[in-house]
Amino acid sequence: MSAQGRPKRDPWRAEHGGGAVRTAGVGDSIAWALRRVGAATIDAVARLGFAARFSIAILRHLPGAFRRLRLTLREIYFSGVLSLVIILVSGLFVGMVLALQGYDVLSRYGANESLGILVALSLVRELGPVVAGLLFASRAGSAVTAEIGLMKTTEQLSAMEMMAVDPLARVVAPRFVGGVVSMPLLAALFSTLGVFGAYIVGVRLIGIDSGSFWGNMQAAVDFRYDIVNGFVKSVVFGIAVSAIAVFEGYNARPTAEGVSTATTRTVVASSLSILALDFVLTVFMFRGVHG
Amino acid sequence: MSRSTIDLWVGIFVTIGIAAILFLALKVGNLTSVSSAPGYRLQAAFDNIGGLKLRAPVKAAGVVVGRVEQIKLDPQTYQAVVSMKIDRGFQFTKDTIASILTSGLLGEVYIGLDSGGDTQMLGDGGRIAKTQSAIVLEKLIGQFMFDKAASGSPASAAASADRGAAAAAGAK
Numbered sequence: 277m278s279a280q281g282r283p284k285r286d287p288w289r290a291e292h293g294g295g296a297v298r299t300a301g302v303g304d305s306i307a308w309a310l311r312r313v314g315a316a317t318i319d320a321v322a323r324l325g326f327a328a329r330f331s332i333a334i335l336r337h338l339p340g341a342f343r344r345l346r347l348t349l350r351e352i353y354f355s356g357v358l359s360l361v362i363i364l365v366s367g368l369f370v371g372m373v374l375a376l377q378g379y380d381v382l383s384r385y386g387a388n389e390s391l392g393i394l395v396a397l398s399l400v401r402e403l404g405p406v407v408a409g410l411l412f413a414s415r416a417g418s419a420v421t422a423e424i425g426l427m428k429t430t431e432q433l434s435a436m437e438m439m440a441v442d443p444l445a446r447v448v449a450p451r452f453v454g455g456v457v458s459m460p461l462l463a464a465l466f467s468t469l470g471v472f473g474a475y476i477v478g479v480r481l482i483g484i485d486s487g488s489f490w491g492n493m494q495a496a497v498d499f500r501y502d503i504v505n506g507f508v509k510s511v512v513f514g515i516a517v518s519a520i521a522v523f524e525g526y527n528a529r530p531t532a533e534g535v536s537t538a539t540t541r542t543v544v545a546s547s548l549s550i551l552a553l554d555f556v557l558t559v560f561m562f563r564g565v566h567g
Numbered sequence: 568m569s570r571s572t573i574d575l576w577v578g579i580f581v582t583i584g585i586a587a588i589l590f591l592a593l594k595v596g597n598l599t600s601v602s603s604a605p606g607y608r609l610q611a612a613f614d615n616i617g618g619l620k621l622r623a624p625v626k627a628a629g630v631v632v633g634r635v636e637q638i639k640l641d642p643q644t645y646q647a648v649v650s651m652k653i654d655r656g657f658q659f660t661k662d663t664i665a666s667i668l669t670s671g672l673l674g675e676v677y678i679g680l681d682s683g684g685d686t687q688m689l690g691d692g693g694r695i696a697k698t699q700s701a702i703v704l705e706k707l708i709g710q711f712m713f714d715k716a717a718s719g720s721p722a723s724a725a726a727s728a729d730r731g732a733a734a735a736a737g738a739k
Contacts, residue, residue: 353576357579357580460584461584461585468587494594497596499596502596503592
């Protein structure tokens with residue numbers, strides 16, 4: 277009759293249709309939490325394993341991407357040529373803003389003539405590869421993910437497998453190569469347009485001497501340390517963004533929601549990895565060179 | 568879009584991309600400068616290198632002839648040993664003087680090479696014997712103050728030796 281006699285109802289268990297009537301909810305919820313953590317860990321490790329297997333598969337299919345040159349060219353068109361407008365316009369504006377802000381600070385120290393150095397070094401070393409990489413990830417990487425994800429959702433990938441066409445060779449490898457080829461070119465164009473924009477603002481509008489603008493720039497920018505390192509950065513970012521984009525697309529859950537999640541993940545993951553890789557590369561490339 | 572149009576666009580894209588890289592290399596980076604040219608190495612030991620940094624220019628008569636490649640401290644002599652990479656086109660005599668100079672008051676620190684009249688030239692790995700250290704501004708000011716204090720009347724200079732140069736100037 278008393279309350280002790282009745283078994284307590286465990287709310288979680290009742291909600292999830294647990295049949296057994298038992299007391300001691302604390303132990304159960306700890307076990308449940310542990311199971312959740314364990315499942316998430318196993319999931320993450322499995323995902324990592326799949327990513328590693330996937331990378332090796334892409335590497336194996338790389339020669340195939342050059343054999344199917346037609347497909348690769350098409351992907352360079354979609355990733356590179358169609359990103360041109362956003363890259364060129366942003367590069368121009370970034371360069372112009374850099375010139376205005378740089379002039380504002382430099383003129384306090386009477387170092388107006390160093391504007392060319394400031395703009396060229398920041399563009400070639402950092403802003404060119406990084407900003408072009410971020411734009412590339414959101415413009416081209418997301419499109420690749422959405423495309424592959426939708427192909428998976430509409431079972432085009434399975435259909436290819438049925439026809440004994442390897443989707444990795446036919447779909448994934450050309451997109452990967454297209455991105456890796458496009459990215460360094462886009463970064464170089466970004467830096468070039470940025471320098472050009474700084475020239476317009478600095479020399480044409482503000483009136484810095486054209487000779488000292490280019491001369492100081494050429495004296496300070498070193499081919500091997502600055503330009504080659506910036507180029508290497510853009511190649512690394514191209515590989516990272518393309519790998520993440522094709523992986524997320526191929527790994528997407530085959531639903532409308534899954535494709536949208538995968539696209540978001542591509543942009544977030546590639547932006548973060550660009551910034552993190554940039555830090556690591558900068559530490560190794562420019563450590564002590566000017567110190 | 569037809570195949571040939573895509574090919575054309577990709578061709579244009581790759582062409583202007585490579586043109587951009589060339590622009591960066593030649594116009595921004597000045598690839599033709601000595602920094603990337605093959606060269607030989609010279610060494611010089613300085614008592615004090617001041618603010619000399621890696622990749623600082625090495626100039627002869629104001630013309631850049633090379634770059635500083637390495638700076639080490641000799642543990643025996645406590646001198647800074649500077650390795651320079653000199654462009655192959657330039658030869659320097661055995662009695663060349665290397666001095667650490669500054670262009671302008673706040674400008675970059677560089678190494679100036681003044682060739683002498685010796686007939687023998689320095690080869691790869693050669694060591695410049697005569698060097699002139701960087702002028703450290705703090706030492707210079709300190710020396711100036713000390714001289715100023717010493718040039719006052721001998722009695723007051725001796726009395727003020729422990730009170731400092733500024734106090735001595737005020738006492739007069």
